[in-house]
Amino acid sequence: MIFAFDDDASKERLHIRGELYKYLIKVRRHQAGDKIAFRRREDSKILYTYVLEDVGAREAVALLEYSCVNEVKSHKNLHIGWCIVDANSIEKVLPSLCEIGVAKITFIYCERSQRNFKLDFKRFDRIQEAAMQQCGRSSYIEFEEAKNVKEFIAKYPNTNVLDFCERVFENSQEIENVLIGCEGGFSSKERELFKTTNVFRLDTPMVLRSESAVMAIASKILL
Numbered sequence: 001m002i003f004a005f006d007d008d009a010s011k012e013r014l015h016i017r018g019e020l021y022k023y024l025i026k027v028r029r030h031q032a033g034d035k036i037a038f039r040r041r042e043d044s045k046i047l048y049t050y051v052l053e054d055v056g057a058r059e060a061v062a063l064l065e066y067s068c069v070n071e072v073k074s075h076k077n078l079h080i081g082w083c084i085v086d087a088n089s090i091e092k093v094l095p096s097l098c099e100i101g102v103a104k105i106t107f108i109y110c111e112r113s114q115r116n117f118k119l120d121f122k123r124f125d126r127i128q129e130a131a132m133q134q135c136g137r138s139s140y141i142e143f144e145e146a147k148n149v150k151e152f153i154a155k156y157p158n159t160n161v162l163d164f165c166e167r168v169f170e171n172s173q174e175i176e177n178v179l180i181g182c183e184g185g186f187s188s189k190e191r192e193l194f195k196t197t198n199v200f201r202l203d204t205p206m207v208l209r210s211e212s213a214v215m216a217i218a219s220k221i222l223l
């Protein structure tokens with residue numbers, strides 16, 4: 001773990017209790033004298049370094065040693081437009097997308113998305129917080145929704161599209177926005193919207209699941 005979230009970080013004396021105490025003291029085996037880094041959710045760019053002063057049976061007390069602005073994020077800015085799939089599939093790859101450095105995800109109800117899929121952004125934030133603490137990232141992935149592909153293209157006209165076509169993606173391409181379909185791909189009506197966009201495919205003969213395609217293209221662009 002690179003740091004821990006605690007909304008009381010910034011105080012001179014930090015009282016560590018509950019699940020965070022169990023993880024830091026019981027699992028990580030931190031002892032008095034150890035240094036531990038913390039961030040606050042509402043201002044996560046600041047890193048607070050504390051020294052454990054006392055470790056009790058149910059509570060540990062840490063003293064603030066110093067704080068500094070310490071932003072950890074990708075050198076590139078990638079925004080993914082992701083046609084909605086099962087939330088369970090999203091949750092499985094969300095920690096990896098956080099670690100890779102994806103900046104923003106817009107979830108889109110495309111024509112082939114199942115309408116019964118509901119997204120819980122608060123749950124997504126909890127999942128990515130766990131990933132942030134492990135990889136050191138200081139900024140959250142931003143989440144938003146779009147009613148359909150047409151709305152997304154209108155809002156982000158410089159979007160690139162991952163689809164079945166002849167053109168193969170090249171790693172040298174500078175891409176900030178990319179649109180990825182759900183299971184079954186895009187409808188013919190949606191493809192009519194791509195006439196003025198850059199459309200490409202990945203260099204593989206296999207058909208990828210939506211979440212596999214998201215991971216693959218994010219890795220190629222950001223890493």
